[in-house]
Amino acid sequence: MSARRWARDLAQGVRFAFAGGREGWVRALLTAVGVGLGVALLLLTTAIPNALAVRHDREMARSDDLVVDARIPPAADTVVVAHVDTDFGDRTVRGRALEPEGPRAPLPPGVDRFPAVGEMVVSPALKELLDADSGKLLRERLPDRVVGTIGESGLIGSAELAFYRGGEDLASYIDDARATRIDRFGFSGSPSEPMDPVLLLLVLVVFVVLLMPVAVFIAAAVRFGGERRDRRLAALRLVGADGRTTRRIAAGEALAGAALGLVFGAVFFLIGREVAGGVEVYRVSVFPSYLNPSPLLALLVAVAVPAAAVLVTLLALRGVVIEPLGVVRAAKPARRRLWWRLLLPLAGLVMLYPMVGKGRGNGEFNQYLVVGGVVLLLVGVTALLPWVVEAVVARLGAGTVSWQLAVRRLQLSSGTAARMVNGIAVAVAGAIALQMLFAGVDDDYTRDTGHDLTRAQMQVDVVRTVPLESAAEKLRRTEGVRAAYAYAEGMTGDRRTEPGATTWVTAGDCAALREVATLPSCRDGDVFAVSGVEYDTDTPKLAVPGRTLYLDPSYESGPKRATVAWRVPRDLKEARPRTWLTGSERGGFLVTWGALPAGAGAALYQEVYLALDPSAHDAQERVRNTAAALHPMTSTMTWAATERSGRFASLRTGLFAGAVCVLALIGASLLVSQLEQLRERRKLLSSLVAFGTRRRTLSLSVLWQTAVPIALGLLLASVVGLTLGAVLLKMTATPVRVDWTSVLSMTGIGAAVVLVVTLLSLPPLLRLMRPDGLRTE
Structure with a gap:
């Protein structure tokens, strides 16, 4: 077959798409909108690496942290x-x-x-x-x-x-x-540490899971208007075209819709690019100028989408007999075979199996095997779903009139019904697997801070130039504060420089010191020694009455700064450690305000720990305002029970942001697909209404036609998602456990998207259910 003939037939199909009257234009526009939505999201996705790179470059360009341990002297350029x-x-x-x-x-x-x-x-x-x-x-x-x-x-x-x-x-x-x-802004230090294998695995899986539904929707969009296209192909056979020619002409029509979809996609992308500049998703925002897709990736999208449209159309027609008097698709089709559909997910499992048990310490995950294995497992959903839908609807029996109408329609066109829900099934399967993986490794990237949130919820770091007692009193009087514990903290050692033994010194009033240790008795002027705390072996050596110690000793060679000397009192008391506000035990010396030597304030750090009234509105904001009024450089910290790795949290945030975009695409594409299905069945709906069928019955039948494939798709997605999630957890050497809350929430979100789309399609459905829809020319 010559390339010239291929080009001629494809061009003929393009011409039919745009010169075939109103029906041709409507079909081309619907295809273009469906493809365009997918192309826009693909372009936005290809722009994400550039956006992240620009954000990183901007952050580095304004960095003001010293990378080397060197003091720059004041100068005209500092x-x-x-x-x-x-x-x-x-x-x-x-x-x-x-x-x-x-x-x-x-x-x-x-x-x-x-x-x-x-x-x-x-x-x-x-x-x-x-x-x-x-x-x-x-x-x-x-x-x-x-x-x-x-x-x-x-x-x-x-x-x-x-x-x-x-x-x-x-x-x-x-x-x-x-x-x-x-003397300059900008980071010029050593490169950042490499990403550990588990986080790299998460990045790869996130991108595959977010892009697969887009590819599935594009493949479904190029097949809009299949029944009307079949009638046009039969007319071509009637005027003398052979079967191969008609298939190539059909591919040309799909190519026209895909090419127009590229234009629509570029427009949607430019609109979305501008909208993205004013939107913040999970605390992530960008400027429109950040979203510039890589030219190579954009070119790949521009070539791959039309090529996929031609290929998908040819594959869809490979088992269809196009005759001059009709298309032999209206007859009962041959049953779909299961064996080859099972090969796809099995091949995916085979690709992932060599990396099972590697975890974080046994080498890198092979990126190509990870991507290939996950893609094959998710593609397996699209291959298995048509078989599952066909097998189930063939066994559905009698019921109400709406149920029978829906079941018969599904039995005649189970493939079309499966194509509508393929994308959402793939998205849910991938989301379930990712949720399992994130939940499984969450403990590895989350640490317990140890803070006792029942006793304090905020910490205020007071600068040394502000008197600590007055600062604590102002914070204590702030609306919403129940208690304030003020401490001056630092280190003490046996020498001014390079001490051989060191321990903590904690100063405060008696009430505050009782939060640190169990005191026998306390009055202003007392000093206590707290021994027996893990990792504190020097306190018994230093707690010798009459011994001279030095606050804030220097570890630099030579006396680079003045330290404060103080003498351990003769009446030193012993105290037993207890769990402090920070969740750990504090050893060393506890000193009341009256026992502090002169000048000790300059050698100690000042902290105030606050207990807030949970019923007080804006208590945290009022504390921050009070702290800022003390001194502009007074810093505050709100305590939390756990602390999560920054990279892990950023990756999870990126997943949620991407999932929002994919769900928006799913909803828009499903709505377009639903409207296209209703448009093709306009005369059938009008005929049923003309014969007296109630609109309520027809509306329920449309709902059943959507609900049955969706239920089957979500069930299959749950099985595949759980399987993929278990394999990914095995790869990271993490115990397999199912987060059923996430599974149910993901399936619920998928079902909710379909329900919203169905409700939005009801007004057009009611307009189509009119007897005048039988008019024709």
Whole structure:
């Protein structure tokens, strides 16, 4: 067969698609919309790596952390930067105080001049929040006058909350690690550590699971309008075309719809790109300029989609006999064979089997085997579902009129029904497997902080220039605070520099010290020694009455800083350790305020631990406001029972964000497919209404036609998803356990999407159920 004849027949099909009257145009448009939605999501997906790279580059370009342990002296080209981050609700506000030390001091990206003391430049999202009523408490915390906005080059996302404010006397806080002096912005240290194998496995599986439903929907979209196309193909046979020619012409029609779908997809992508700039999904936002797909990947999509349209059409028609007087598809088709459909998931399991038990410590997972195995297992869903639907609906019996209409329709076109739900079945199967994998390895990336949340819920780090007792009193009077425990903490050793023995010193009033240890009695001026705590072997050596110790000893060679000497009192008391607010035992010396030597405050860190009233609204925000009023560099921390790995949390967030996009595509594509099915059956519906069939009966029949394949698809998806999840857990050497809550929630979400689509298709269905639909020309 010559390439010229192929080209001629495909071109003939393209012409029929666009010159075949209203029906041809409607079919081409429906195909184009379905394909376009998939292409848009593919383009957005291919743009994700670039968006992540740009976000990372922007973060590195504005970095102000010192990478090497070297002090830069003040100069004309240096600036002192202090971190003054804060939280508002569950969102982090990135804050920096800037104090230029010369005319050539470097500006951070996105800022054209340094704000003066009492001024700040903010991100557009933060400005909008500060101007809104919901940001009233945050505005109290950031009273500086807004004199400008941070440009796009200084932000990692359109919804990021960030500000730069003017600072003064920041250099005095460099020794406390609260500020740093730099001569440039930007990270220039060693490359980041490689991703561990389990996280890499999660990345690979996430991308496969998110992209597979898109590919399935594109393959289904190019087959819209199959019954009307069959009548046109029969007409072609009647005028002399052979069977192969008609198939190539049909492929040309699909090619036309796919090509138009590429145009639609590009338009949808550009629209979605702009919309993405104003949307934040799971605290992740981007600028539209970030979403630039790789030219090579975009070219691959542009070539693969039309080629897939031609291939899918030829495969779909391979078992169809097209005759001049009709298509022999209306007769009872041959039963589908099961054996080859089982080969796909079995081949996927064979590809994944060599990596079972490798876990994190036994080498890398083979990326090609992982991708290939997961793809084959998920493709197995699309291969098995038509057989399952056909086998089940063939055995469905009598029932109500609506049930019989639905069952008969499914028995005649079980393949069409399966194609409609293939995408959602693949998405649910992949989601179940991923949820099992995430739940299984969650403990490996989550650690218990040990904080006793029944006794304290917040921690305030008070700068040394603020008197601790007055700070604690102000925090104690804050609305929503039940109790405040103030401590001055630090290390003490037997020498000023390079001590041989060290232990903790914790200073506070008697009430606060009783939270640290069990005291025999306590009054101001007492000092206690707490021994017997794990990992603290030096306290018995140092707790010798009359011995001179040194607060905040230096580990640098030579006396680089002044330390404070103090003498262990003669009346030193013993105390028994107890679990502290932080969830661990604290050994060393407990010192009441009256026993602290002069100047000790400069050698100790000041902390206030707060117990909040759970019924007090905005208690955390009010504490943060009080802390900011004490000093701009006072930091607060809200305690949590657990702490999760940043990479793991980011990956899970990315999965949820991608799942939202895929679910939106699933819903839109299902709606288009449902409308196309109703359009093809317009005359049939009109005939039934003309013969007296109630609209309620027809509506229920449409619901049953959707519900039965969906139920079967979700059941098959659950089986495949559980199998894939178990294999992935075995690969990571994690005990297999089923998170039934996640399984039920994933299947429930899939069913909810279909229910919404069905409800949205009811108004067009009611319009089609009119006797005048029998009119024809």
